[in-house]
Amino acid sequence: MAITEEPLALTSGEAATVERPLGALTRPKGGNGWRDWLSTVDHKKIGIMYGVAAMFFFVVGGIEALLIRLQLAAPDGQILSAEVYNQVFTMHGVTMVFLFIMPLAAAFANYLIPLQIGARDVAFPRLNALSFWIWISGAVFLNTSWIVGGGGADCGWFCYSPNSGLAFSPSHGVDFYVIGLQIAGVASLISAANLIVTVLNMRAPGMTLFRMPVLTWMLLVTQFLLLFALPVITVALFLLMFDRLFDAQFFNPETGGDPLLWQHLFWIFGHPEVYIIILPSFGIISEIIPTFSRKPIFGYSFMVFSGIAIGFMGWGVWAHHMFVSGIGPFSVAAFSLSTMFIAVPTGVKILNWLATMWGGKLRFTTAMLFAVGTVAMFTIGGLSGVTHSLAPADSQQTDTYYIVAHFHYVIFGGGVLGLMGGLYFWWPKIFGHCLNEFWGKVHFWVILVGFNLTFGPMHVVGLQGMSRRIDTYAAGYGFEFWNLVATIGSFIIALGVLIFFFNVWKSRRDAADLPAPGPDPWDARSLEWMLPSPTPEHNFDTIPVVESEDEWWHRKYGYDENKRVVRIATIEEAAQDGSATGVHLPAPSFWPLVLALGLPLIGYGLIFNLWLAVVGGALTGLAIYSWALEPVDDPDADHGHGHDDHHDDDDDGGDDHAADDSEPVTAGAEGGE
Amino acid sequence: MATTQTERLTVSDKSNFWRRIPGAGVVALLGLTLAGCASDAELDTLKPESGTADEIYGLVLPVFIVAGLVLVLICGAVLWLALKNRVPTYEGDDEFPEQVSHNNTLEITWTIVPAVIMVIIAVLTIVTHISINKDEAAAIEIEVDGEARMWDPTIVVVGQQWWWEYRYYLDEFDLDASMLEDPRDLPPADIVTSGQFAIPTGVEVDLVVTSRDVIHSHWIPRLNGKRDAVPGRFSPWKIEADDPGVYFGQCTEFCGLSHSRMRMQAIAMDEADFQQWIDMQMSPATFGEELQPYVASYRAGEPATVSEDASGVLRGLDTFVAQCASCHLVDGLNDLDYDGAEVVSGSAPNLTHFANNTTFAGAIFDLYNDDGTFNRDDLAAWIRNPNDVKANFANDLADGELPRGMPNRNLTERQISDVIDFLETLGPRPSDERIAATEVE
Amino acid sequence: MATATIDSPDTHAADGHDEHHTSTGISNTKLAMWAFLGSECLLFGGLISTYLLYKTRRGPGPDNTTIPTDIFDIPFTSVSSFVLLMSSLTMVLALSALTRGDNQATRAWLLSTAMLGGVFIGGQVYEFTSFLREGVGFTHNPASSAFFTLTGFHGVHVSLGIVMLMSLFVASKQGKLTPKNTETVEIVGLYWHFVDVVWIFIFTVIYLIPVE
Amino acid sequence: MSETLTEPHVDHDDAHEHPSDWAYIKIALILAVFTGIEVLTYFESALPIFENTSVTIATLMFLMVVKFYLVATWFMHLRFDNKIFSQLFVGGLILATGVYVIALAAFEFWA
Ligand code: HEA
Ligand code: HEA
Ligand code: CUA
Numbered sequence A: 001m002a003i004t005e006e007p008l009a010l011t012s013g014e015a016a017t018v019e020r021p022l023g024a025l026t027r028p029k030g031g032n033g034w035r036d037w038l039s040t041v042d043h044k045k046i047g048i049m050y051g052v053a054a055m056f057f058f059v060v061g062g063i064e065a066l067l068i069r070l071q072l073a074a075p076d077g078q079i080l081s082a083e084v085y086n087q088v089f090t091m092h093g094v095t096m097v098f099l100f101i102m103p104l105a106a107a108f109a110n111y112l113i114p115l116q117i118g119a120r121d122v123a124f125p126r127l128n129a130l131s132f133w134i135w136i137s138g139a140v141f142l143n144t145s146w147i148v149g150g151g152g153a154d155c156g157w158f159c160y161s162p163n164s165g166l167a168f169s170p171s172h173g174v175d176f177y178v179i180g181l182q183i184a185g186v187a188s189l190i191s192a193a194n195l196i197v198t199v200l201n202m203r204a205p206g207m208t209l210f211r212m213p214v215l216t217w218m219l220l221v222t223q224f225l226l227l228f229a230l231p232v233i234t235v236a237l238f239l240l241m242f243d244r245l246f247d248a249q250f251f252n253p254e255t256g257g258d259p260l261l262w263q264h265l266f267w268i269f270g271h272p273e274v275y276i277i278i279l280p281s282f283g284i285i286s287e288i289i290p291t292f293s294r295k296p297i298f299g300y301s302f303m304v305f306s307g308i309a310i311g312f313m314g315w316g317v318w319a320h321h322m323f324v325s326g327i328g329p330f331s332v333a334a335f336s337l338s339t340m341f342i343a344v345p346t347g348v349k350i351l352n353w354l355a356t357m358w359g360g361k362l363r364f365t366t367a368m369l370f371a372v373g374t375v376a377m378f379t380i381g382g383l384s385g386v387t388h389s390l391a392p393a394d395s396q397q398t399d400t401y402y403i404v405a406h407f408h409y410v411i412f413g414g415g416v417l418g419l420m421g422g423l424y425f426w427w428p429k430i431f432g433h434c435l436n437e438f439w440g441k442v443h444f445w446v447i448l449v450g451f452n453l454t455f456g457p458m459h460v461v462g463l464q465g466m467s468r469r470i471d472t473y474a475a476g477y478g479f480e481f482w483n484l485v486a487t488i489g490s491f492i493i494a495l496g497v498l499i500f501f502f503n504v505w506k507s508r509r510d511a512a513d514l515p516a517p518g519p520d521p522w523d524a525r526s527l528e529w530m531l532p533s534p535t536p537e538h539n540f541d542t543i544p545v546v547e548s549e550d551e552w553w554h555r556k557y558g559y560d561e562n563k564r565v566v567r568i569a570t571i572e573e574a575a576q577d578g579s580a581t582g583v584h585l586p587a588p589s590f591w592p593l594v595l596a597l598g599l600p601l602i603g604y605g606l607i608f609n610l611w612l613a614v615v616g617g618a619l620t621g622l623a624i625y626s627w628a629l630e631p632v633d634d635p636d637a638d639h640g641h642g643h644d645d646h647h648d649d650d651d652d653g654g655d656d657h658a659a660d661d662s663e664p665v666t667a668g669a670e671g672g673e
Numbered sequence B: 001m002a003t004t005q006t007e008r009l010t011v012s013d014k015s016n017f018w019r020r021i022p023g024a025g026v027v028a029l030l031g032l033t034l035a036g037c038a039s040d041a042e043l044d045t046l047k048p049e050s051g052t053a054d055e056i057y058g059l060v061l062p063v064f065i066v067a068g069l070v071l072v073l074i075c076g077a078v079l080w081l082a083l084k085n086r087v088p089t090y091e092g093d094d095e096f097p098e099q100v101s102h103n104n105t106l107e108i109t110w111t112i113v114p115a116v117i118m119v120i121i122a123v124l125t126i127v128t129h130i131s132i133n134k135d136e137a138a139a140i141e142i143e144v145d146g147e148a149r150m151w152d153p154t155i156v157v158v159g160q161q162w163w164w165e166y167r168y169y170l171d172e173f174d175l176d177a178s179m180l181e182d183p184r185d186l187p188p189a190d191i192v193t194s195g196q197f198a199i200p201t202g203v204e205v206d207l208v209v210t211s212r213d214v215i216h217s218h219w220i221p222r223l224n225g226k227r228d229a230v231p232g233r234f235s236p237w238k239i240e241a242d243d244p245g246v247y248f249g250q251c252t253e254f255c256g257l258s259h260s261r262m263r264m265q266a267i268a269m270d271e272a273d274f275q276q277w278i279d280m281q282m283s284p285a286t287f288g289e290e291l292q293p294y295v296a297s298y299r300a301g302e303p304a305t306v307s308e309d310a311s312g313v314l315r316g317l318d319t320f321v322a323q324c325a326s327c328h329l330v331d332g333l334n335d336l337d338y339d340g341a342e343v344v345s346g347s348a349p350n351l352t353h354f355a356n357n358t359t360f361a362g363a364i365f366d367l368y369n370d371d372g373t374f375n376r377d378d379l380a381a382w383i384r385n386p387n388d389v390k391a392n393f394a395n396d397l398a399d400g401e402l403p404r405g406m407p408n409r410n411l412t413e414r415q416i417s418d419v420i421d422f423l424e425t426l427g428p429r430p431s432d433e434r435i436a437a438t439e440v441e
Numbered sequence C: 001m002a003t004a005t006i007d008s009p010d011t012h013a014a015d016g017h018d019e020h021h022t023s024t025g026i027s028n029t030k031l032a033m034w035a036f037l038g039s040e041c042l043l044f045g046g047l048i049s050t051y052l053l054y055k056t057r058r059g060p061g062p063d064n065t066t067i068p069t070d071i072f073d074i075p076f077t078s079v080s081s082f083v084l085l086m087s088s089l090t091m092v093l094a095l096s097a098l099t100r101g102d103n104q105a106t107r108a109w110l111l112s113t114a115m116l117g118g119v120f121i122g123g124q125v126y127e128f129t130s131f132l133r134e135g136v137g138f139t140h141n142p143a144s145s146a147f148f149t150l151t152g153f154h155g156v157h158v159s160l161g162i163v164m165l166m167s168l169f170v171a172s173k174q175g176k177l178t179p180k181n182t183e184t185v186e187i188v189g190l191y192w193h194f195v196d197v198v199w200i201f202i203f204t205v206i207y208l209i210p211v212e
Numbered sequence D: 001m002s003e004t005l006t007e008p009h010v011d012h013d014d015a016h017e018h019p020s021d022w023a024y025i026k027i028a029l030i031l032a033v034f035t036g037i038e039v040l041t042y043f044e045s046a047l048p049i050f051e052n053t054s055v056t057i058a059t060l061m062f063l064m065v066v067k068f069y070l071v072a073t074w075f076m077h078l079r080f081d082n083k084i085f086s087q088l089f090v091g092g093l094i095l096a097t098g099v100y101v102i103a104l105a106a107f108e109f110w111a
C-alpha cells in the first residue's frame, strides 16, 4: 500500500494536500503526507515510527558508546573530562535501554501483535498513538538536557542516591533523567495495558491463547512485566524528584533518609526490566528458527511456560544487584539462591531452540544467522550471569567490567542481535521488499566479530579488577591491551551498523528492479504472512478463522498418508490479496500528539519556571478535553454511538473513548471467511 | 519419532567432541590471559592472598569450569547443527524434515538437569557464604603507650569524595555500636590515616564501612570482595592478609566526579612492624627543633610572625597554618582548635604523619620517587591546583556551596615549595622497601 | 501456573452481544481498567512501603523532629474515612440507577458521590494545613515527606475521580448518559472504588495501627 | 502474574446479575460497623481488650482485609464478573504485597 511505501520519509510532506488544515478540533483525514504520520492511529505506522526513532537513538547511544571506548582505549585517556565522561556513560545506558531497545521491541509489538492474532488493530488505537507520542516527547526531553540542562545526567543509569541528590549532582541533568523517564514510563504503561487487552481480547476466532505464536506470547509476558514494573520505578522517580525539586527528605542520609530504599525500588523495577529487554528477542528468534529449520518450534508449551516462568521469577531476584550494599547476609543468601534458578527456564529455551534446529533443514538467511547468533551469544552472557548470582563471587565481580561484559552479552548478544534478525525477517512484510542478503550477511559477520572483540575482553579486564564507570585507568594494572582491543571492536560494531544503514538504502533503491517478495517470502508460519507485503492498511480482508498453532503454515501444507508434508495450497491461493475495500478503520486524530506535547512542557516548567508547567498543563488539559469531545469516528462514516464527554487523566481517562474506537473495528470483524 | 530424537541427541554429544574446538578456544584464551597477564594486575580477583579471597576463589573456579563446559556444549552444538543441517535453499525442495514438535521426556530432562547442577552450585555457594560471613576475629595483644592490652582488630573505614579514611580505636576492646551513629561525628580515634592503612598479618581484621557523603565501595581484591560504604549505615566486613605486603584497592561504587581516582592500599605488616607502626602513629607530629617555638606559640593562640628570610620549612609551616589548617589536622599543631574541614563531607585527610605515607590524594600519586626522593613534582602540582590533577568540585563555588575535594589555595610557587618542605618533615620517612612496594610498574 | 482451558471458536457465537466481539466476550475498556488497577497496586504499594519504612524517622532536630504519627487526629480522620467509604455506596447506587434508566437518581447519586469525595478532600486539606501549623511540613523529615507523598497521591487520585464524576454528571444533564453507557459509569466506579480500597488500607495501616 | 493469563471463561451478561440496591446498602452497613470497630480500637478505654497491641493489630488487619474484600467483591463486582478481572487485580495485589513485604523485610529483619 502506498502508505507504507514512504516509511522513512517522515518529514517529506510535499505530496500532502490536506483540505482541512490543523486547526482547533478539525479532524485529520487519512492521507500520505507527514500530517498523516502525525495523526495516524494505525498500529503499523506507529510501529514503524517506533522503529525509526529507536534506530535514531541507537546511533545516539552508539556514538556515546564510541566516546566511552575512545576515552578508555589507552590509560589516562584525555578525550573527555571526568565530568563529561560521567554524563556520557549515564546517557549511554539510559538511551540504549529506554530509548533504543525498549522502543525497538515496542515497534515489533505494535506492528506484529495485531497481525499475529488476526486483528484489525490494537484495542485502543488512539491510545496507541498517544503512547508513541508520549514516549518520543519523553525521549527528546531527556536528551535536551545536553543543551538546556547543563549536560546529561551524571549519576549512572541506576542513579543511586544520594549521589543523585541535589547536593552531589547540582546540574539539571538528573532532573531531566527523573522527569524524562517518568514521561517515557507513562507511555510504556499505557501501551502495556493496550497491548494486554489487545492480546486477550482481539484474537481472531479460534486463536486461543495456546495457538498464539511464541512471539505474541513473549510480548504479552513483556507487557505484563511492564504493567507491574513501571509503577515501581515511577514511585522511585517521584521520590527523587520531590527531593530534588521540592526539598523532600527521602534520600538524604543526614535527616534519616535511606539510600537503600532507592536501590530496592530501582531494582524491583530494574530486574524485570532486563527481561523486558530480552523476552521480545526470545520471541522473535522463536519465529525465525522454526521457519528456517522447516520445522515447528520444538516444545511450544515449554517455550511458553518457560517464558512465563522467567517473567514470574524475575520478580524475586532484584537484590542480586545489591549483594555488597550491606543488606545483610540472610537477604544476600536468599536472593543469591532465587537468582540461580532463573537459569533453568532460560536453559529450557536455549535447548528447545537447539532441538528445533535438530534434524531440520537450516537455511541460513541473514535473519537465521542473527537468530542462531543470538542463541550462542546470549548463552555466554547468561552463564556469566550465573557466576554473578553466587553472592560471594559477586562481591569480587560487582561493579567491574566483568559485569559490563555480562550485560552487554545478554543485551547486545541476546537482545540486539535478535531484534536485528527480526528486522531482516519482517522487513519485506513491512516495506514490501527484502533487505539485501549479501550485505545482510556482511552486516552479521562484522557485527558478530566486532561484538565479541568489544565485550569479550571485558571479561578479562573485569576479572583483573578494572572497575566500571571509571573515566581513566592508570597504566600498570594490566588493563591496557584488552581495552585497546575492545575499542577497536566497538568501531567494528559501528562499521557493522553503518553497513546495515547502507543495506537499508541499497535494498530500497534496488527494490524496483527485483521481483516483489510476495506475501510470504520465507515460507513462514504465522498469520501475518498471509497478507500482502507490505501489509495493507486494513490488515485482513477477512478475519481468518484459526484452527491450529502455526495457522498459516497449515493452510499451505498438510500431511499425506505417510505423514509426509505435502503442499495443499500455494501461497497465492492461501494468501489474502488485500483487495477489501470499505473496511472500517479507526479515524486518525491529532490529539494524542498535542496531549503528548504538553508533558515535556510540564517537565521544563518543573525544572525552570512553573509558568511553563501551567502552559503545559493547559495544553494537556485541552488535549484531553478535545480528545473526549472528538467524535470517535470520522463524521463521514456513521459508526459512532453516543458518547459521554467526561475526561480524565491520561492514565485511565481516554480509555473509555478509545474503547469505543476499537469496537467498530472489531465489529467489522466479520467473524469468519 | 520421539525416541529417535533422543538417541540422536545423545549420540551427537559424544561423537562430536572435536567440534567444540571453537568454544574450547574461548576458554583456552580466557585461561591464557588469566595466567599470562595476571602477574602485573595488582587488582586481579583471581590471585587471592588471604583466607576469604581464597574461599571465594575456591567457589568461583569450579563454577567457571561448569559454566565453561555448558558454554562449550551449547556453542558447540549450535555450530555443529549449523554446519551439519544447513541447506542452501528451499527452492525446488519438497522434502520436509520430520516434523517433530515436542518430546516431553527430553524437555523434562533438560529442565531437571540444569536444576540439579544449580542445586549443587547453590549448596557450594551457601557454604562459602556462611563461611566468609563468620566472624572469627580474635583479639591480639598490642602495646599502647607502653601498656599491653588486647585489641579486637577493628578499623572504621569511612569513604568520602574521593578518598578513604581509616580510623583505629585502640582503647576499646570492642568498638561499641552506640559510638557509631553519625559518620560525620565519630568519636576521636587513636589513629587516623588516609588512603593507606596498616593491618597485622595472619589475623582477621574487622572493618566497619561507612561514608560521609555518597555511596562508595571498599575493595581490596586480593584480600576480600567489596563492601559498599553507605552513608547512614555501618556495614561490617573483614579482611585478612596471609603475608606482609602492599595490597591495592579501588573504590568501586560510582561516587561522582573522581570515582576513578579513589584508590587505597592495605599494608600488611608482621606483628613487630605493626606495633612499631602503632607507636609511630600514636605519637603527635614530630617537628624539627627549628619549628618547635613556632608550634608552641601557635598552640598558645598567638602565632609568631615568620619573616621572609626564615627557612623554607618554617615559612611552609606558617603558610600551612594560614592556608591549610582550616581543613587539615596535624596532631600536635592545630588539634586544639580543629573542628572539621570546611568541605561537604566535613573532613579532609589527617596529615599528622603525612610523610610516612607512600601515596597521597586517594592513593593515586606516589609520594616518593623511584629513587626514594620525596616526590615534590606531583605534590607541587597537587597543591598548585588539585583540580588539575584530580577532578573535583572545589573551585568557583556558588554562594554558600561547600567544596568537594581540595580547593586551589592560589599559593605562589615559593609558598608551594615551602609547604612541601614542611610536609616532608611530617615523617618518619617510610622504609625503602615500602616505597618500592607501593609502586605500580 | 496458568492452566488454560482452551476456548473454542464457537464460544463467540454464543456471545450474542452486539458490542462484544472480543475474544473473551468482555469489554476492552473494562479489561484495560482492571489491568490499570492491577498496576496501581504496585504504585500505592511502593508509596505505602516507603511510608512504613520511614514512619518513625524524625529529622535531626530541633525543628523537624515531629512526625505525623505524633499529631494524627484519629477521630477527624475516622470521619473523613467514613465519608469516603460511603461514597462507594453512592457510586454503586448511581450505576444501579443508570441501569434502571433512572436519570434523575443517577445524577443525584453521581453528585453525592462527588460531593462525598469533595468532603474527603476538604478534610485532607484541613489535615495538611493543621499539620503544617504544628510544624510537620513536607520537607521536615523522611516521615513527613513520605506521609504527604502517600496521602497526596491518594488525594490526587480522588480529585481526578471527582472530575470524572462531574463530567458524567454534566453528560447526564446533557442527556448523553443513557443506559447504553452503563459501562462508562461502571468504569469510573471501578476507579472510584479502587481509590476507596486504597484508603481502607491506608486508614488502617497508617493511621490506626499504633506506633511504638 | 501467571494467573492473569488464564484463558477467561466466557462472560455472562453481568448487567442482569447486579445485586439489588438493598444488597449494596447492607454491605455498606457492614462496612460502617466494621469501621466503627476499627475506630474503637483507638479509644483503648472503650474496650479494654485493645490495650493489648497485638490484639489491636490483629483485629485491625482482619477488619481491613474484610472491608477490602467486601468492596472489591461487591462494589467492584468482582464476584459477579469475569474471573479475568479478579486475576488481573489480585495478580497485581499479590505481586505488590510479596515484593514490598520482602523489601521491607530486607530492611528490618534480615539485615
Ligand atoms: C537482557 C538483559 C539481561 C538478562 C537476560 C540477564 C540475565 C541474567 N542476569 Fe543479568 N544483568 C543485566 C541484564 C540481564 N541479565 C544488566 C543490564 C545488569 C547490570 C545492571 C547494572 O549494574 O548496570 C545485570 C547484572 C546482573 C547481576 C548483578 C551483578 C552486579 O552488579 O553485581 C546479576 C547477579 O546475579 C545478574 C544475573 C543474571 C542471571 C543469573 C541471569 C539469567 O537470566 C541468565 C540465564 C541464562 C543462562 C544461564 C544461559 C542458558 C542456560 C543454559 C544453557 C542451561 C544450563 C545452564 C546452567 C546449568 C548454568 N545480572
Ligand atoms: C541496550 C543496551 C546497550 C547497548 C546496545 C549497548 C551498546 C554498547 N555499549 Fe553499553 N551500556 C549499557 C547498555 C547498552 N550498551 C548500559 C545500561 C550501561 C551501564 C551504564 C552505567 O553504568 O550507568 C552500559 C555501559 C557501557 C560501558 C561501560 C562504561 C563505564 O562503566 O564506564 C561501555 C564501555 O565500553 C559500553 C560500551 C558499549 C558499546 C561499545 C556498545 C556498542 O554495542 C554500541 C554499538 C552502536 C554503535 C557503534 C552505533 C553506530 C553508530 C554509527 C555507525 C554512527 C556513526 C555515525 C557518526 C560517527 C556520525 N557500554
Ligand atoms: Cu568512591 Cu567511587
Ligand SMILES: [Cu+2]
Residues within 6 Å of the ligand: A270, A271, A274, A317, A318, A320, A321
Ligand atoms: Cu538483575
